[in-house]
Amino acid sequence: MRIVVISDTHISTSASPDYKKRWVNWMLVGQAADISRRLVQDVNTLRPDLVLHAGDITDNGDDDSFRTAAEIFGKLEAPFRFTVGAHDTYNPGARDRLAAAFGYRDFSAASATFDLPNWRVALLDSSWWLKKDGSEHPALDWDEYGKGKYLGVVVPRQEVERLSTELRANSQTDIILVTHHRMAKRCEADYTGMFYPEATSKSNLTPFDTCFKNSEEILKVIGDYDNVKMVFSGDAHMNELIQQDDKLFCTVAGACVYPMEYRVIDIADDHVSVAKRPFPDSSYIQESFAGNEWPMGRERDSSLSFNVRRK
Numbered sequence: 001m002r003i004v005v006i007s008d009t010h011i012s013t014s015a016s017p018d019y020k021k022r023w024v025n026w027m028l029v030g031q032a033a034d035i036s037r038r039l040v041q042d043v044n045t046l047r048p049d050l051v052l053h054a055g056d057i058t059d060n061g062d063d064d065s066f067r068t069a070a071e072i073f074g075k076l077e078a079p080f081r082f083t084v085g086a087h088d089t090y091n092p093g094a095r096d097r098l099a100a101a102f103g104y105r106d107f108s109a110a111s112a113t114f115d116l117p118n119w120r121v122a123l124l125d126s127s128w129w130l131k132k133d134g135s136e137h138p139a140l141d142w143d144e145y146g147k148g149k150y151l152g153v154v155v156p157r158q159e160v161e162r163l164s165t166e167l168r169a170n171s172q173t174d175i176i177l178v179t180h181h182r183m184a185k186r187c188e189a190d191y192t193g194m195f196y197p198e199a200t201s202k203s204n205l206t207p208f209d210t211c212f213k214n215s216e217e218i219l220k221v222i223g224d225y226d227n228v229k230m231v232f233s234g235d236a237h238m239n240e241l242i243q244q245d246d247k248l249f250c251t252v253a254g255a256c257v258y259p260m261e262y263r264v265i266d267i268a269d270d271h272v273s274v275a276k277r278p279f280p281d282s283s284y285i286q287e288s289f290a291g292n293e294w295p296m297g298r299e300r301d302s303s304l305s306f307n308v309r310r311k
């Protein structure tokens with residue numbers, strides 16, 4: 001069985017073709033739709049059994065970009081499932097509109113847990129917005145954001161409950177978890193040079209700032225289940241592989257920004273191999289590169305193989 005995991009395509013139909021956004025390197029937002037079309041062609045040559053998207057499908061969470069994304073990923077020959085990223089939630093009602101673009105009744109139908117041979121895949125929504133008063137909101141309110149009302153993103157209470165229920169009911173099946181943001185304590189990479197002071201006012205961000213705020217809680221929930229074997233995340237636009245507590249935590253690079261790599265997971269019986277694959281057109285990669293190699297990750301973030309220990 002082969003699973004491809006892509007992330008952070010940041011498709012935008014409103015951005016002009018030469019629009020780039022500095023986030024460590026240059027995100028080619030204006031060309032993101034073209035990049036994703038090319039990505040789909042490349043993924044199809046690998047003949048995967050499933051393609052997962054770890055979120056930030058679009059850059060602004062608008063209907064036109066949702067429809068374009070659905071048209072682009074509709075060309076995948078394998079089944080396609082996705083989780084939602086913070087960028088997809090920039091407008092009220094975004095989740096259901098995203099789901100509708102992909103032909104689902106609503107977001108709960110789009111994000112339902114599903115089965116593969118010997119495995120189960122759970123899509124966890126880490127892209128709700130947590131305010132300093134403790135309230136959780138499905139979409140970003142830009143006025144409130146401007147007033148500094150938010151602490152960050154969070155897996156909302158009902159989603160924590162959904163995950164707990166799911167894990168309790170399926171403790172005998174190996175589980176793959178997909179969530180947009182990474183979890184605290186799993187960010188081991190050297191973050192020196194992550195943010196260029198001249199490129200962003202957020203140069204004092206720490207790795208923890210880019211994780212969802214209740215990740216300690218989620219780590220505790222999944223820590224009770226050794227059948228949770230793999231966790232895939234995006235958001236950081238970087239490569240990272242961490243094995244801890246008999247689980248693999250894999251961060252998938254961004255599709256529209258250097259190094260433009262994605263993940264290919266091959267599973268045969270109890271053997272799992274995780275590799276990365278570069279985007280097939282190097283001119284985009286060169287255009288995106290602004291001198292920061294850091295998102296490529298360390299050598300050990302490239303690939304690994306392991307055997308799944310089954311009860």
Ligand SMILES: [Fe+2]
Pocket residue numbers: 008010055056085087235236237254
């Ligand atoms: Fe992103």
Ligand SMILES: [Fe+2]
Pocket residue numbers: 056085086087180234235236
């Ligand atoms: Fe993100």
